[in-house]
Amino acid sequence: MNSATLQELEAIDLSDHALWRDDPPYEVFAQLRAERPLHFSPISQFPSEPGFWSIVRHEDLKTISMDYSTFSSERGGIMLLDDIGVPLDLMRMQPIAMDPPKHDRMKALFQQAFTPRRIAAHTEVIRAITNHALDGVAKRGECDLVKDVGAHITARVIGSLLGTPEEDDAQLVDWSNIILGYEDPDYRPDFEGVTAVIAQAFEYVLPKIAEARTNPTDDLTTALAQAEVDGDQLTDAELVATFGLLMAAGNDSTRAVYGQSMLALMEHPDQRQMLIDDPSRIEDAVEECLRCFPAFSYMRRTATRDIEMHGQLIKEGDKLALWYISGNRDETVYENPEVFDVTRPRVQHQAFGAGGRHFCLGAALARLELKVMLEETLRRFPDMELAGEPVRAQSLFLNQHKLIPVRFTPES
Numbered sequence: 001m002n003s004a005t006l007q008e009l010e011a012i013d014l015s016d017h018a019l020w021r022d023d024p025p026y027e028v029f030a031q032l033r034a035e036r037p038l039h040f041s042p043i044s045q046f047p048s049e050p051g052f053w054s055i056v057r058h059e060d061l062k063t064i065s066m067d068y069s070t071f072s073s074e075r076g077g078i079m080l081l082d083d084i085g086v087p088l089d090l091m092r093m094q095p096i097a098m099d100p101p102k103h104d105r106m107k108a109l110f111q112q113a114f115t116p117r118r119i120a121a122h123t124e125v126i127r128a129i130t131n132h133a134l135d136g137v138a139k140r141g142e143c144d145l146v147k148d149v150g151a152h153i154t155a156r157v158i159g160s161l162l163g164t165p166e167e168d169d170a171q172l173v174d175w176s177n178i179i180l181g182y183e184d185p186d187y188r189p190d191f192e193g194v195t196a197v198i199a200q201a202f203e204y205v206l207p208k209i210a211e212a213r214t215n216p217t218d219d220l221t222t223a224l225a226q227a228e229v230d231g232d233q234l235t236d237a238e239l240v241a242t243f244g245l246l247m248a249a250g251n252d253s254t255r256a257v258y259g260q261s262m263l264a265l266m267e268h269p270d271q272r273q274m275l276i277d278d279p280s281r282i283e284d285a286v287e288e289c290l291r292c293f294p295a296f297s298y299m300r301r302t303a304t305r306d307i308e309m310h311g312q313l314i315k316e317g318d319k320l321a322l323w324y325i326s327g328n329r330d331e332t333v334y335e336n337p338e339v340f341d342v343t344r345p346r347v348q349h350q351a352f353g354a355g356g357r358h359f360c361l362g363a364a365l366a367r368l369e370l371k372v373m374l375e376e377t378l379r380r381f382p383d384m385e386l387a388g389e390p391v392r393a394q395s396l397f398l399n400q401h402k403l404i405p406v407r408f409t410p411e412s
Helices: 006-011 026-033 057-068 102-111 114-121 123-138 145-162 166-181 192-215 220-226 238-265 270-275 278-291 363-380
Strands: 038-040 052-055 142-144 300-301 307-309 310-313 319-323 402-403 403-408
Touching: 006 038, 006 142, 006 145, 038 102, 038 310, 057 238, 057 319, 102 123, 102 220, 102 238, 114 363, 123 145, 142 145, 145 220, 145 238, 145 363, 166 192, 166 238, 192 220, 192 238, 220 238, 238 270, 238 278, 238 363, 238 402, 270 363, 278 363, 307 403
Parallel strands: 052 319
Antiparallel strands: 038 052, 142 403, 300 319, 307 310
């Protein structure tokens, strides 16, 4: 896209899916960072929905993320649309859509169960799951990297942690897509059908919670059900909501970054070869992949009071989109930010949030999972290449592809 005049820039609607068809509108974000760091968009597709302010600079994202009293996660939830078919009260049972002190309580209970030791102990399980998925396509010499590999690995990893059986993976992935992929008709063909999905999810999870309370095992569902801080435990409804958050984030986030990372490595064969020749570089390369391709494009905040910013008035109740895909490419923070460079030193990105209390609780698991997935894919299929046109999910929120056809030398 050519540079827009200031008047054209102000008129841009960042919720227009046409801007996002092939890739996020990185050029638009670059111009906004330079010329209009606080930008207002209507939501033209849904005229009844109030518009939103775009936060595009790295420092502004950080400042707003640290000020939960002025910019609330709880008041309007985390999505730009007020109505995505999921009741706001249900979303508010998840720590991602809470403010302190509720968030502090949930975080303490969650951290007691979701420990670094539990994640680290899962390393070889993740490697086995990854190779099992790769075994399924190895002899074919071609596959869809998203559906045939990424989705299988991430669903089984989070399922193995939560204690769900492998035969349920496809159903849980489908439910996750319906909830988070509400903008894409392939993910949610019937906007009203989400109510039935929520009811089915409750029917699925509640018996598992009851079992975890009476017959504890070593899975994460039991750990969450048994977690206790100062005599306080999670309620059944909170456990269902937290289970849903873990399942949805565990499926969508790592799958999204893995697909886009492999796509970038295929487009930069010299960098891919560098990682193949020296796999010890992959752990650092993961951080560049996260910087360039965060799984979620934004999180919403809602203003709790009138406040002026960059010479404009944000009113109480206004929506703000914290665009991580823009903050991660801020020229004032990164040298040549549009360049994918796996050797970039000391990458400090906002893929897991821009600071404050809402830093992603699953960051360690995502990093470990991505490291293992890239290690094994590059080791086994070093000549992987595109076999067709990748297709992005139609979504502002989900920064992912739903189809990446690839081919490679089959394993005998």
